[in-house]
Every structure is written in structure tokens, then in C-alpha cells.
Amino acid sequence: xxxxxxxxxxxxxxxxxxxxxxxxxxxxxxxxxxxxxxxxxxxxxxxxxxxxxxxxxxxxxxxxxxxxxxxxxxxxxxxxxxxxxxxxxxxxxxxxxxxxxxxxxxxxxxxxxxxxxxxxxxxxxxxxxxxxxxxxxxxxxxxxxxxxxxxxxxxxxxxxxxxxxxxxxxxxxxxxxxxxxxxxxxxxxxxxxxxx
Numbered sequence: 001x002x003x004x005x006x007x008x009x010x011x012x013x014x015x016x017x018x019x020x021x022x023x024x025x026x027x028x029x030x031x032x033x034x035x036x037x038x039x040x041x042x043x044x045x046x047x048x049x050x051x052x053x054x055x056x057x058x059x060x061x062x063x064x065x066x067x068x069x070x071x072x073x074x075x076x077x078x079x080x081x082x083x084x085x086x087x088x089x090x091x092x093x094x095x096x097x098x099x100x101x102x103x104x105x106x107x108x109x110x111x112x113x114x115x116x117x118x119x120x121x122x123x124x125x126x127x128x129x130x131x132x133x134x135x136x137x138x139x140x141x142x143x144x145x146x147x148x149x150x151x152x153x154x155x156x157x158x159x160x161x162x163x164x165x166x167x168x169x170x171x172x173x174x175x176x177x178x179x180x181x182x183x184x185x186x187x188x189x190x191x192x193x194x195x196x
Contacts, residue, residue, distance in 0.1 A: 010061050018032045019032070034068065037064050048134060058101065059132055093118050094115035098112075117129055161192035
């Protein structure tokens, strides 16, 4: 692993995401929302998979790069619209991270691997793609579920949590069960699991 090159691409991802106009409070500062998301992804990756590869570290940090440029509201408010939005975002995020990797000297094989991870190619068959999905799910449950639940119908949230749970490996589920969630979020997770 080339630590200098890895740090350069992570810094490039953060610098790109720093242009996010959406701001959130994080560790006592006002930060760009996607910078915060990327840092949370990296921290959870380190916690769940401390021996993660360089490819996985890059994919985790960059999997939402410039997400604000493609809002959900730009697509039809249907299941099909949602699925198209998600598919197009994965391809977009993969290309953007790949371009930043190329700028700091990564070879095409490394770029292709990270792009495949971001697109979640072969999700259940590729251990690293599954690890990335575990991290995504744990970050959602730990950092975003409570706010999401406050804006949506309870049964819809329970259904989303149930679908989230189905995407995780056993290791991801065990990590999720250890989270110190607020009471309301904990109750929603318990309700989702009771429906399984």
C-alpha cells in the first residue's frame, strides 16, 4: 500500500465533497454534509474491518462523492424512479472517484476495482463489496436513522430497516446490534427484526 497516495486520494475526495452546500454540525464545527458522511464511513470501516484493503478504504470514503448534485427529487417519486436514481448515482460516484484516483497516480486495475466496489458489483459474492454494504448500513443506523425516522411514516421506516438488515452480513448485523442507538431508533430496529 502506498500510504502517501492513499492519503492524497482521500484528501481529494474530501476536498471535492467540501463543496456540498448542505451543512451539518460535526465535532463542534459546521461541515459539509458529504465530508461528514465520508469520515463516518471511514471510521466505521476501521471499526468493523480494521484490516480493510486500500481499495475498500477509498470506496468507503468516496461512495457518496458529490451526491448533492443528483437530488432524489430530480427523479419520479416512484419505486422505479428511486431505483433509477440509485443506479445512476452508483455509476456517477464510481466515475468521480476513479477520476480522482487517476489524478494521484493509481493504475487502471486499482481504479476498476474501486469502481466495482462503489457500484456494489457482485454484492453477496464479493467479500469486500459486502463489507462496504455492511459499513453503509451501520452508518445509516448509527448516524442517520433517528433523523430519517422523524421525517417519515413509522411503518415505512420499519420496512426500510428490515431491508437494510437483509443487506448485511452476519458480522454487520452483530456490529449493528452493539450500536448505542437512541431509544426511538432502537425501538424501530427491534420492530423491524420482530417482523423478520
